[in-house]
Amino acid sequence: MTVGRGIGYGDLIDLLAKELQSFPQAKWVVEKVSGLDNTSIGLLLKDQVPLYLIDEAKELVRRVKEGEPIQYVLESWDFRYLRLAINRSVLIPRPETEVVAGFVIDEIRQRCENLEDAVSKDVGIDRRYLRVVDLGTGSGAIALSIAKEIDIRFDIEVVATDLSQEALEVAKTNLETLDFPQQKRVQFMQGFWFNPLDDYISAVDIIVSNPPYVSQSQYDELDKCVKDFEPKVALFASDEGMSDLIYIASNAAKYLKDDGMLVLECAPEQIEPLVNFLEQANYSDVESHLDLSLRPRFVSGRIRAAS
Ligand SMILES: C[S@@+](CC[C@H](N)C(=O)[O-])C[C@H]1O[C@@H](n2cnc3c(N)ncnc32)[C@H](O)[C@@H]1O
Structure with missing residues (x-):
């Protein structure tokens, strides 16, 4: 040039x-x-x-x-209302995940309003706060969007976990861009999926995750710019890409309150097996949702209350 x-x-x-x-x-x-x-x-x-x-x-x-992705070259990328710092220890946040975060944010708003309503009518509800867990937070895209976008009058706690300490360092840097009251809503924990959550049994309102879900054969076919630069731990999962999705779906119930909700991003072809799995497990109202390209991209389900 x-x-x-x-x-x-x-x-x-x-x-x-x-x-x-x-x-x-x-x-x-x-x-x-x-x-x-x-x-x-x-x-x-x-x-x-x-x-x-x-x-x-x-x-x-x-x-x-x-061939380096422009996002890593710029060291930042926009996600909803955030400009996130990123580096090669985190996945580049994707537009489909913005839709997942938006769905969860709407659900939290609805639940906060219901709680506020119940408290104002004094129907024996003595708590106003709501706890959300983002498993595999990476750059913090989902967790920090929740902390930023939910009205500060609502008392929420966002727990963001990741296996990768390097990823959590990036998420912590991004936390600093939020206003102080929003920052105070978030805490980070390092470890394998639910391992850091021993204190949260039956204590979580919503668990959301965009876990690794790319199968080995799909991984082999990915663009070189993805394979050479994005962390494999953020993308690849065994069993046709289903292993982490099934692990999370199998274990989430223990941490969710009655009526708690699980929201999982996955690949379009994984929707059907995942919906079937959740329906046979302890979930009701299992639904699939579309991304911006109108492909089925994530599922939600409510924990079935014990009868
Ligand atoms: C697809 S990325 C999603 C990152 C971010 N939530 C987003 O949507 O942009 C998956 C994340 O899960 C983390 N991860 C992979 N295996 C994990 C495990 N066993 N326990 C906890 N986190 C894990 C990865 O480090 C990565 O940050």
Whole structure:
């Protein structure tokens, strides 16, 4: 790439866009190296870019052209209302998971309003708080969206777990971008699925997870940019990609309160076996839900109250 001296921000974006064959990516690269936001760059299009910034931008473009996902190159990605810091120890948050988080947020709102209603009518309910667990939180995408988006007047606790300590470090960094009262809602725990949750037996209102669910044959077929850069522990699961889904579905009931809900993201072809499994286990109202591309993408079920 040849970029001349004395070049303005607008020209730099145009040149990088040709290299990357993507105008948005070129703009993000210039935002990243300059520390300027979209609006500020718009006001500075004709201003000269310092030479060292041009060199930094060229280096980022080189990495993208060599196949590194733009999200890791930028070290951040947007998820719902959050700009999440990311690195190679966490999965790049996906748009389908935004829908899963949105569903859970709606469910929490509904439950909080019902609780508030019951408390105001004084029907013997003496608690207002609700506890949610996000298993395998990665960058914290789901857990932190919940903490951010649920009205602060509702008393909620969000427990975010992961096997990977490195992933939890990323999630903790992202927690710091929330307002202080939202931050106080979240706690992190490290360990294998339910292992850190000994103190939460029959104590959780909603368990949500986007666990690894890619089978070995699908993993082998994944784009090189996924296989070479994203952590395998975040993607791959044995038994046709079902092992973690079934493990979570089998063990969640112990931690859920009566009427507690389990929400699991999975691949479209895993919906049917997962729905069947939940219906035969202790769940009622088992439903599948679509993602933004209208593919079935996650399931929800309520724990059946003991009769
Ligand atoms: C598909 S990623 C989801 C990350 C994040 N929740 C999201 O939706 O972007 C799965 C996450 O589960 C974690 N994980 C994998 N196996 C685990 C286990 N046995 N126990 C706890 N977490 C696990 C991975 O480290 C990874 O962060």
